[in-house]
Each structure stands twice: as C-alpha cells, then as structure tokens.
Amino acid sequence: MKKICIVGGAGFIGHNLALQLRTLGHEVTCVDNLMVNNLISVIGNYDTLKFKNLNKKIINSRLNLLEEHDIELKIMDARDYHLVAKFIDQLKPDIVVHLAAVSHSNRSNKDPFNTFDHSFRTLENVLDATRDKIERLIYFSSSMVYGNFSKNEVDETDNCDPIGIYGTLKYCGEKIIKAYNQVFDLPYTIIRPSALYGERCVSRRVGQIFIENAINKEEIKIGGDGEDKLDFTYIKDLCNGVVLSINKKEAENEIFNLTYGNARTINNLKDILLEHFPNAKISYEKRDKLMPKRGTLSIKKANKLLGFSPTFSIEDAYPEYIKWYKEFTNSRI
Numbered sequence: 001m002k003k004i005c006i007v008g009g010a011g012f013i014g015h016n017l018a019l020q021l022r023t024l025g026h027e028v029t030c031v032d033n034l035m036v037n038n039l040i041s042v043i044g045n046y047d048t049l050k051f052k053n054l055n056k057k058i059i060n061s062r063l064n065l066l067e068e069h070d071i072e073l074k075i076m077d078a079r080d081y082h083l084v085a086k087f088i089d090q091l092k093p094d095i096v097v098h099l100a101a102v103s104h105s106n107r108s109n110k111d112p113f114n115t116f117d118h119s120f121r122t123l124e125n126v127l128d129a130t131r132d133k134i135e136r137l138i139y140f141s142s143s144m145v146y147g148n149f150s151k152n153e154v155d156e157t158d159n160c161d162p163i164g165i166y167g168t169l170k171y172c173g174e175k176i177i178k179a180y181n182q183v184f185d186l187p188y189t190i191i192r193p194s195a196l197y198g199e200r201c202v203s204r205r206v207g208q209i210f211i212e213n214a215i216n217k218e219e220i221k222i223g224g225d226g227e228d229k230l231d232f233t234y235i236k237d238l239c240n241g242v243v244l245s246i247n248k249k250e251a252e253n254e255i256f257n258l259t260y261g262n263a264r265t266i267n268n269l270k271d272i273l274l275e276h277f278p279n280a281k282i283s284y285e286k287r288d289k290l291m292p293k294r295g296t297l298s299i300k301k302a303n304k305l306l307g308f309s310p311t312f313s314i315e316d317a318y319p320e321y322i323k324w325y326k327e328f329t330n331s332r333i
C-alpha cells in the first residue's frame with residue numbers, strides 16, 4: 001500500500017480519486033486551499049451566486065465523505081513554495097498526484113494571471129519539493145493540449161497545438177515535467193482526461209449545466225449546432241484508470257489518454273437529458289471560437305500497457321448522474 005498525496009484533493013476529481021484509493025487501502029492525504037472552484041470561491045463569486053447554496057452543499061458533502069473515510073485534508077495554498085516543501089518533507093509520500101489548477105478553459109482565458117499561479121506555479125512548487133523524494137508524480141493534463149483535432153481519433157503521439165490559456169499551460173506543464181525527469185530523474189505519469197462528468201461536480205461543464213438548467217427550468221444554450229463531439233467520460237472510469245497507472249510500473253514516464261474512448265455529440269447527450277426532462281428548453285447559439293474541435297482520444301495505449309477498459313457509456317452513466325442530481329437537489333439544502 002502506498003502513501004499518496006493529492007494536491008487539489010478537495011476538487012471534483014481529487015475527492016473522488018481519494019475515496020477510491022482509500023477504499024483500496026492506500027493512505028491518502030489531500031492538500032487544497034478550497035479557493036478555486038471550491039468552498040471559498042463559491043461563497044464569494046458573483047458568477048456562481050445563483051448556485052451558492054447548492055454548490056456549498058455539494059462541496060460540504062465532499063468534505064464530509066473525506067472525513068468519514070479517514071482522509072486527512074490539509075488546507076494549504078500550493079502557490080507557497082515553502083509550505084509545500086515543508087509539508088512534503090514531513091509527509092514523505094510515495095506518490096504525489098497534481099490536480100490543482102483553474103480547471104476550466106473559459107475561466108482560464110478570462111483570468112490568465114491567476115490561472116498561471118494556481119495551475120503552473122503550484123506544479124513548479126510540487127516538482128521542486130518532490131524531486132529526489134518520491135516514487136512518481138502523476139500530473140493531470142487535458143485533451144485541450146491537442147488543440148483542434150487533426151483527425152477523428154487522436155493518440156498520444158499526435159501533434160499538440162493548444163488554443164488559449166488553459167490548454168497552453170497544460171502543455172507547458174507536460175514539458176516542465178519532462179524537463180524535471182531529464183534533469184533530476186523524477187519519474188512521472190501524465191494523464192490526459194476529457195469532458196468528465198459525475199457526482200459532486202460544481203464546475204458547470206456541459207453535462208452539469210444541462211441537468212442544472214433543466215431542474216431550474218432555465219434555457220439550455222448549446223454552442224454551435226450541437227454536432228461537436230466530446231469524449232464524455234464518467235468519473236469512475238477515470239479514477240479506475242488513475243489507480244491502474246499508480247499500480248503499474250509500465251505507466252512510468254508515459255503519457256496516457258484516459259477517456260471513454262468514443263466521442264459523442266452534444267446532441268447525443270441532450271437527447272438523453274430530454275428522456276428525463278421532456279420539457280427542457282434547448283436553444284443553439286454561436287460557437288465559442290476558442291473551443292477547439294475535438295473528438296475521440298484513443299485509449300489503445302492505456303488498454304495495452306495498463307489494462308484500462310472503461311465501462312460507462314453516456315447511456316449508462318449520464319442517467320445515473322441525473323438521478324443523483326435530482327435526489328441531491330430534492331434533499332434539504
């Protein structure tokens with residue numbers, strides 16, 4: 001069993017991953033400042049004011065789950081190098097998973113300065129604090145590093161040409177990790193997820209916006225004609241892939257796409273939504289030019305080296321997520 005430190009561990013992916021790793025018997029510590037897309041920002045941010053009570057309740061349920069599962073949450077700002085270095089020295093983790101970031105491309109484009117600090121500064125701090133000291137660093141990159149997909153299905157050897165602040169900083173993150181590996185032999189695994197959805201997310205990505213707006217009887221605006229494709233991935237599939245990459249030596253110094261591996265259109269997702277909310281109001285608006293054209297991320301490499309085999313199609317998992325959302329919003333806020 002390993003000692004695992006998750007930086008950004010109170011976030012959507014972080015807490016789900018922490019719970020899964022803990023259930024498997026690992027000793028897990030989460031580090032988070034709760035400031036980005038988390039408790040402190042949902043209370044103070046005008047954009048999310050409308051969802052303040054619901055988001056607060058969702059995030060509190062994450063924190064309760066961490067506590068119930070005996071997972072320590074260290075509230076700490078990973079932008080502060082000295083705090084990070086001291087903490088890593090005391091904890092002595094085997095594995096560090098780096099998730100801290102402004103995890104949303106629109107928000108990154110609106111606020112490059114803070115995105116650099118929370119996404120890149122934190123990564124640099126973790127790299128410097130862990131070199132020579134850990135078995136492996138797991139870094140969360142993104143499908144956005146590819147930019148516009150040059151074909152229907154991209155694999156890890158395909159060219160990366162990101163558009164905008166988010167994807168570009170993710171790509172910089174990959175490069176600096178490789179540099180630390182070259183200079184200090186720090187072992188790494190880079191994960192490229194895409195279009196995640198699932199319980200206790202407050203990021204307002206497409207899958208969540210659909211459900212939230214349908215519940216609130218608000219219009220759902222789809223950018224473009226809805227025929228853009230995304231490789232929608234259920235959180236449990238992603239966490240299973242990360243667990244495999246932690247356990248397998250074959251994951252060392254490799255990059256993996258970890259997605260469902262079969263892109264679907266936004267309209268496909270909308271059709272599933274309509275089965276559960278027949279009266280949902282849908283409209284189409286101009287497509288965001290900074291959003292790259294995407295598609296399927298090949299998971300052949302992850303399948304071959306890790307035995308990764310996702311099981312949740314949107315037909316299986318999206319209705320489960322809708323069910324959870326309905327129950328959660330019906331319970332007392």
Ligand SMILES: NC(=O)c1ccc[n+]([C@@H]2O[C@H](COP(=O)([O-])OP(=O)(O)OC[C@H]3O[C@@H](n4cnc5c(N)ncnc54)[C@H](O)[C@@H]3O)[C@@H](O)[C@H]2O)c1
Pocket residue numbers: 007008009010011012013014031032033034035036037038076077078079098099100101102103104117118119122140141142143192193194195196197203205
């Ligand atoms: N969710 C997706 O669909 C998706 C897709 C591709 C890549 N990713 C990447 O995976 C990672 C996690 O995504 P998520 O969906 O869980 O995002 P999230 O916003 O839910 O979680 C990020 C967490 O990092 C924390 N954080 C940010 N800055 C920090 C700092 N300075 N110190 C300490 N903690 C800090 C935040 O408080 C938050 O809890 C991100 O790097 C994101 O870019 C996510």
